[in-house]
Amino acid sequence: xxxxxxxxxxxxxxxxxxxxxxxxxxxxxxxxxxxxxxxxxxxxxxxxxxxxxxxxxxxxxxxxxxxxxxxxxxxxxxxxxxxxxxxxxxxxxxxxxxxxxxxxxxxxxxxxxxxxxxxxxxxxxxxxxxxxxxxxxxxxxxxxxxxxxxxxxxxxxxxxxxxxxxxxxxxxxxxxxxxxxxxxxxxxxxxxxxxxxxxxxxxxxxxxxxxxxxxxxxxxxxxxxxxxxxxxxxxxxxxxxxxxxxxxxxxxxxxxxxxxxxxxxxxxxxxxxxxxxxxxxxxxxxxxxxxxxxxxxxxxxxxxxxxxxxxxxxxxxxxxxxxxxxxxxxxxxxxxxxxxxxxxxxxxxxxxxxxxxxxxxxxxxxxxxxxxxxxxxxxxxxxxxxxxxxxxxxxxxxxxxxxxxxxxxxxxxxxxxxxxxxxxxxxxxxxxxxxxxx
Amino acid sequence: xxxxxxxxxxxxxxxxxxxxxxxxxxxxxxxxxxxxxxxxxxxxxxxxxxxxxxxxxxxxxxxxxxxxxxxxxxxxxxxxxxxxxxxxxxxxxxxxxxxxxxxxxxxxxxxxxxxxxxxxxxxxxxxxxxxxxxxxxxxxxxxxxxxxxxxxxxxxxxxxxxxxxxxxxxxxxxxxxxxxxxxxxxxxxxxxxxxxxxxxxxxxxxxxxxxxxxxxxxxxxxxxxxxxxxxxxxxxxxxxxxxxxxxxxxxxxxxxxxxxxxxxxxxxxxxxxxxxxxxxxxxxxxxxxxxxxxxxxxxxxxxxxxxxxxxxxxxxxxxxxxxxxxxxxxxxxxxxxxxxxxxxxxxxxxxxxxxxxxxxxxxxxxxxxxxxxxxxxxxxxxxxxxxxxxxxxxxxxxxxxxxxxxxxxxxxxxxxxxxxxxx
Numbered sequence: 001x002x003x004x005x006x007x008x009x010x011x012x013x014x015x016x017x018x019x020x021x022x023x024x025x026x027x028x029x030x031x032x033x034x035x036x037x038x039x040x041x042x043x044x045x046x047x048x049x050x051x052x053x054x055x056x057x058x059x060x061x062x063x064x065x066x067x068x069x070x071x072x073x074x075x076x077x078x079x080x081x082x083x084x085x086x087x088x089x090x091x092x093x094x095x096x097x098x099x100x101x102x103x104x105x106x107x108x109x110x111x112x113x114x115x116x117x118x119x120x121x122x123x124x125x126x127x128x129x130x131x132x133x134x135x136x137x138x139x140x141x142x143x144x145x146x147x148x149x150x151x152x153x154x155x156x157x158x159x160x161x162x163x164x165x166x167x168x169x170x171x172x173x174x175x176x177x178x179x180x181x182x183x184x185x186x187x188x189x190x191x192x193x194x195x196x197x198x199x200x201x202x203x204x205x206x207x208x209x210x211x212x213x214x215x216x217x218x219x220x221x222x223x224x225x226x227x228x229x230x231x232x233x234x235x236x237x238x239x240x241x242x243x244x245x246x247x248x249x250x251x252x253x254x255x256x257x258x259x260x261x262x263x264x265x266x267x268x269x270x271x272x273x274x275x276x277x278x279x280x281x282x283x284x285x286x287x288x289x290x291x292x293x294x295x296x297x298x299x300x301x302x303x304x305x306x307x308x309x310x311x312x313x314x315x316x317x318x319x320x321x322x323x324x325x326x327x328x329x330x331x332x333x334x335x336x337x338x339x340x341x342x343x344x345x346x347x348x349x350x351x352x353x354x355x356x357x358x359x360x361x362x363x364x365x366x367x368x369x370x371x372x373x374x375x376x377x378x379x380x381x382x383x384x385x386x387x388x389x390x391x392x393x394x395x396x397x398x399x400x401x402x403x404x405x406x407x408x409x410x411x412x413x414x415x416x417x418x419x420x421x422x423x424x425x426x427x428x429x430x431x432x433x434x435x436x437x438x
Numbered sequence: 439x440x441x442x443x444x445x446x447x448x449x450x451x452x453x454x455x456x457x458x459x460x461x462x463x464x465x466x467x468x469x470x471x472x473x474x475x476x477x478x479x480x481x482x483x484x485x486x487x488x489x490x491x492x493x494x495x496x497x498x499x500x501x502x503x504x505x506x507x508x509x510x511x512x513x514x515x516x517x518x519x520x521x522x523x524x525x526x527x528x529x530x531x532x533x534x535x536x537x538x539x540x541x542x543x544x545x546x547x548x549x550x551x552x553x554x555x556x557x558x559x560x561x562x563x564x565x566x567x568x569x570x571x572x573x574x575x576x577x578x579x580x581x582x583x584x585x586x587x588x589x590x591x592x593x594x595x596x597x598x599x600x601x602x603x604x605x606x607x608x609x610x611x612x613x614x615x616x617x618x619x620x621x622x623x624x625x626x627x628x629x630x631x632x633x634x635x636x637x638x639x640x641x642x643x644x645x646x647x648x649x650x651x652x653x654x655x656x657x658x659x660x661x662x663x664x665x666x667x668x669x670x671x672x673x674x675x676x677x678x679x680x681x682x683x684x685x686x687x688x689x690x691x692x693x694x695x696x697x698x699x700x701x702x703x704x705x706x707x708x709x710x711x712x713x714x715x716x717x718x719x720x721x722x723x724x725x726x727x728x729x730x731x732x733x734x735x736x737x738x739x740x741x742x743x744x745x746x747x748x749x750x751x752x753x754x755x756x757x758x759x760x761x762x763x764x765x766x767x768x769x770x771x772x773x774x775x776x777x778x779x780x781x782x783x784x785x786x787x788x789x790x791x792x793x794x795x796x797x798x799x800x801x802x803x804x805x806x807x808x809x810x811x812x813x814x815x816x817x818x819x820x821x822x823x824x825x826x827x828x829x830x831x832x833x834x835x836x837x838x839x840x841x842x843x844x845x846x847x848x849x850x851x852x853x854x855x856x857x858x859x860x861x
Contacts, residue, residue, distance in 0.1 A: 031458050033799050081733075087724040090792030094723075109799040110792070138736030145690040146739060146757050149855070151584055252688040254581030292505055297498040301566070303573040306581070328577050353505050360509040363536050367459045369803070 001215055008359075008391045009366055013376075014211045015386065016218075020227040021199030024218055025376065025386060026211040029369070033109050035207030036369050038377060039119050040103035043195035045173035051232040052194050058234070061191060062182040064140075064175015067097040069126075069188050071136050073104065077127040082118070091115055099173055101381050107369075112209050113217055120203070120221040126192045128185035137180055144174050151251055152324055155259045155419045162244040162415040163261040163320060167236050169313075199227040204377055207369045238317060240265050242415040250422040255306050256330040257419040260323040260337060264409055267317065275383055277405075278319070279397060282312055284406045285321055286354055288344045295340045304333045314382055330418045341411040348399050358394045439802070441812065444650060448659040449636035452812050453646055462542055462642030463805040464529040464549060466657070467813065468634040471667040472523040472603050477516075478575070478610030479618055479626050484514045484525055485571045486563055486623065492555040503548060508537040510545045512552065518608055519817070520669040520748030525630070527553055530805070533643055543652060550656035556627060562620035563627075572615055579612045583687060586853060587755065590693040594753075594851035597683040598697045602671050604749040632661050637816060639809045669817055671749050675701050676846035689855040692760040696770065698752040699848040703841065708747050709820060710829055711837040715845070716745045717790040718782055718838070719773060720754060724789075726773045726782070727754065735769055737762045748818075752845055760854050767850065777842040780835065787835050794830055798823055 004013045014026040045067060049060045073095065074081050086093040091108030104123050106115055147153045157172050164170045174180075205214055242263050269277050289295055289310050299305050306326040313320040327333040365371040379387050387393070440455040494500045504510045510531040517524050531537075531545040557564050583589050595605045636659055640649050676699040703712060720727035720743025731741045741756035758766050776782065801807040801823065814820045821829065 032803060034803050081724075083724040083728075087722055087789050087793060090789070090794070090796035092723060092796070108796050110796065135736045139732060139739050142691065142737075142757055142759065143739035145759075145855075149586055149689040149691055253584055255577045255584075292498055292501040294498070297496060300497060300570060303570055306574055306577040326577070326581070328573070353502065357505045357509040360532055360537070363460055363532055364509065364530075367461055367805075 001211065004386055004388045007389045009363065011366065013386050013388070014215075016215060018198065018218070018222060020222070020225060022218070022222050022225075022227075023202035023380075024215060025202065025204045025380065026209075026214055027204075027206045027372065027376065028209055028211050029207050032208045032369060034107065034369060035109070035112060035205060035209045036105065036107040036373050037116060037119060037203065037205040038103045038105045038373060039123055039201070039203050040101055040377070040380075041196050041201045042101050042381070043191070043200065044098045044100040044102055045171070045175070046099045046168035047195070047233055048168060048171075049234065050194065052190060053229045053231045058232075059190070061187045062175060063171045063179040064144075064173070065183055065187055065191055066102055067174045068136065068140060068180055068183050069191055070095045070097045070102050070104075071140060072128055072132065072188060073123055073126065075127055075132050076122055076125065082122050085118055085122075086115065089115065097173060099169055103377070107207075109208070113213060116205070116214060116217050117221060120218065124196065124225065126189065126196075128188045130185060133183065133185050133188065137183075140174065140180055141177050144172075144177055144180075147172075147174065151253045151257055151419055152326075154249070154251060155257050155324060155417055156322070158247065158249055158417045158419075159259040159261045159322065159415060162247055162417060163242050163263055165239050165241075165243045167238045167315060169315060194228075194231040197228045197230075198222055198225050200230065202380060204373060204380065206373050206376070236316065238315070240413070242413060244415060246416045246418075248418045248420060250420055252423075253419060253421050255326045255328060256421065257324065257326050258330045258334055258337075259325075259417045259419070260321075260414055261416075262321040262341075262409075262411060262414040264319045264321065264413075265317060266319060268408055269405060272405075275387060275393065278312070278314070278382070279393060280402055280405045281319055281321070281409075283351070283354060283358075283397060283402060284346070284409075285310060285312070287346050287350045288340060289323065290354070292350070292353070295336070295344070299333065299336050302332070302336075304329055304336065330420065334416060334418070341414075344406075346403060346406060351397075351399050351402060355394055355397060359391050362391050362394070439808075442646060443816075446654065448661055448663075449638055449657070450816065451650065451653055452637065452639045452809075452816070453644065453649060454639070454641040454808060454812065455644055455646060456641065457643045458803075459642055459805060460533055460536055461530050461805070462533055462640065462644060463809070464546065465639045465806075465809050466527040466549070466553065467524055467637045467639075468630055469519065469522045469524040469636075470630070470634045471521055472518055472606065474603075474606050475614065476626070477523065477606060477608060478614035479623065480523060480525065480630075481516055481610045482568070482571050482575055482615075482618055483623055483627055483630070484516050485575070486567060487514050487527070487552050487556065488512065489567045489571060490557040490564070491552050492557055493551055495557065500552070507541055507545045507548060508532050510548065512549060516608065518603060518606065520671055521603055521667050522669060525634075528806075535643070546652055546656050554631070554658065558624055558627075561624055563623045565620055568618070568620050568623065572618065575610065576612065576615055579609060579615075582609065586687055586689050586691070586693050586855070587757065589687070590695045590851055590853040591753075591755070593683070593685060593853065594695040594697055594849060597681060597851055598751070598849040599674070602749075604671060604746070604751065631659070633663060635663055635665055637813060639812065641805050641808060669748055673701060673703075673750055674699070676848045680847055681849045682852070683849065684852045684854060686854045686856045688857065690857055691757045692763060692855045693853040694754075694756050694758060694763070694766065695851045695853075696754040696847060697849045697851075698754065698774065698845050700750045700752060700841070700845045702844055703750070705819075706829075707837070707841050707844075709826075710833050711841040712745055712747070712752075713794060713830070714787060714790040714833055715777065715838050715841050716743055716752060717793050718786050719743050719752075719777055721745075722790065722793050726776065727756075727770065730773055731756065731766060731769050735765065737766050737769070760856075763852060763854075771847065774842075774845070774847055777845075778839065780839045780842075782835075784835060787833075787838065791830055791833070795827060798827060 089111035308325045442453045444451040743754045
């Protein structure tokens with residue numbers, strides 16, 4: 001077991017990789033009562049076409065299968081479902097699927113060893129029948145409809161469709177009501193067999209526990225599970241441009257929404273490692289669009305903002321910067337954002353202040369186990385390791401380099417989607433209908 | 439963790455000393471009996487505090503100041519506590535150990551600046567800032583129906599009993615916005631500062647005496663007030679004939695919200711057996727509602743229940759397909775009736791207690807929850823965590839059934855999703 005010091009935080013992470021490739025990350029706290037564990041696979045919604053490890057033939061499975069599989073892990077052959085098991089010790093359990101990973105979590109204050117043992121057991125023991133697969137379709141259909149009723153969700157889906165030409169992020173991570181109907185128990189077993197394997201998975205535990213005890217349980221449960229040759233997933237050749245630059249969609253909304261997606265090819269920045277580049281990119285957009293930016297002050301004073309948030313998305317060869325806003329004047333806000341992207345200036349005092357904020361936040365999040373888990377989990381997914389010196393890396397960011405990177409980003413390579421109220425659209429629709437169709 | 443309460447005349451100061459956290463958290467809570475016609479006004483006032491202050495004349499200036507204090511986090515919020523409206527000012531900042539000496543003191547000064555030195559000239563707030571806040575408020579209220587689950591809840595409580603504060607919309611009312619002027623807002627601000635009941639909480643690795651003298655200095659509230667109105671809403675009998683209300687909305691999913699009324703519960707029953715009742719019915723991860731409505735009948739993705747104890751309500755919420763409405767109500771009714779008949783096991787009670795104990799232990803891991811726990815002890819005289827643990831362990835199944843019999847499904851609101859097809 002390797003001990004890694006988290007610099008500046010007075011904490012240690014213990015790591016080990018089993019012979020079969022399974023990775024373990026343990027971060028014990030001395031002054032907490034609770035713990036949080038996450039057992040994860042690097043298999044998410046975007047993997048729907050692959051060549052299974054025991055075959056030469058490429059197969060395609062229905063969209064939404066990773067999420068469906070996640071739901072179905074909660075059905076076990078012995079009839080005891082994991083929710084029931086965990087609730088007996090007052091432990092919480094859940095799972096979530098993302099584009100490139102799926103995690104199974106449990107959190108509580110008691111029964112640590114049994115709960116860990118059970119977590120490592122149940123996720124490795126799928127039990128799919130025609131009947132239980134069919135039953136889940138009703139539940140997931142309601143989940144998909146719930147999300148589809150959220151206007152911002154629709155906007156983001158449409159935005160991804162317009163940013164990506166071929167990348168599977170174009171498809172909603174839950175699939176569609178139609179695609180999930182096609183899922184069979186055989187599809188589920190196939191995915192489980194190929195992607196829920198030790199060399200594609202890891203375990204992260206944070207909070208009150210003994211790392212020695214945890215590691216012993218991991219060895220007992222997983223040493224005998226063989227690694228497999230990973231299934232082949234074809235590399236996606238996603239073009240540099242966005243698929244469609246501007247699009248307007250309609251739904252029943254009280255306030256219009258606008259979404260921007262700026263597509264940044266990382267090969268333009270090949271002299272930087274992923275983490276350094278991500279820190280710089282994120283710093284640039286925080287200074288331009290963050291809560292203390294001149295831009296925000298300007299659009300606020302014009303009463304253009306109802307809500308506003310930004311985020312970066314990581315895919316193989318690209319980073320995509322999203323802006324999602326709700327505004328009473330979409331035209332004007334789009335204009336303001338475009339202007340800002342072309343004319344922004346970064347001042348050194350903002351840069352210095354944001355560094356201070358980021359470093360302070362690295363310390364602050366240590367108070368919350370949930371936040372620490374999220375942070376470390378993201379690092380493991382994106383960088384495939386723990387980042388023990390993040391504060392130092394932030395401190396080392398350089399103003400000249402920041403400006404260089406900012407000047408190299410093509411801020412015109414973007415997709416814009418506006419979501420307007422359909423009542424206003426009806427008039428337009430009617431007028432187009434009058435035109436002869438043939 | 440060491441708790442000290444200090445009566446400073448005009449307000450009570452609660453100090454919670456613990457080395458568990460790297461941050462120090464401060465909460466200043468103002469409260470008064472709620473009036474429907476003042477909710478929008480108070481929401482707007484609440485947002486004005488973070489728009490600008492006398493010293494920091496814009497939101498950007500305020501944000502920059504907070505960032506300079508090593509990312510101090512300042513937030514305001516309004517909520518309803520039974521018959522009261524409650525406004526919280528919240529500050530979380532790294533302990534000086536991780537920043538520099540004097541940073542906490544300056545952060546507290548900053549919070550005090552925001553509360554006691556608003557951006558007021560000649561007896562009124564600034565017109566331009568009020569316009570910004572009003573505009574955002576108007577947009578949010580116009581978008582009310584976009585969050586169908588929340589909208590369904592508002593409509594449920596209006597149908598349930600429009601004469602009590604649980605029917606008030608805490609987001610405010612569109613029609614109240616126009617009449618809010620800069621002068622009126624300032625008058626209301628003075629009213630809040632001078633007449634509201636106040637509690638201040640500080641939690642973290644703190645020097646008690648230093649914090650007491652700092653708070654005395656920075657929070658110059660002088661007026662003495664008395665509480666006259668109880669927190670609990672009036673305890674009313676459930677209606678004879680259940681009310682089914684319905685409205686349609688342009689969405690794929692249908693939301694249902696059900697208010698069950700409890701009647702005649704003692705304080706003990708409300709705090710203990712009712713809590714277990716709710717965990718078994720729909721509060722836990724493995725509740726009856728989850729098992730029966732979702733897992734056995736595949737009718738929904740999400741379903742749960744939650745007790746609004748001060749309102750005498752147990753609320754049940756779900757998202758379903760409209761075709762399954764009747765079936766879902768039948769299954770839910772079956773579960774409520776099972777609770778009355780005692781159709782749950784001793785094991786279920788034991789599991790609910792475990793669930794509660796874990797939740798209690800988790801309270802002690804988060805500053806906001808610890809503060810809330812002490813706030814409820816102060817306001818409602820609830821027990822402390824140890825006492826809660828002890829009393830809950832002794833609750834019997836019979837006591838839960840007794841509570842179940844005092845709970846009736848009262849009002850069902852169905853927000854029916856109707857997607858108009860594009861032709």
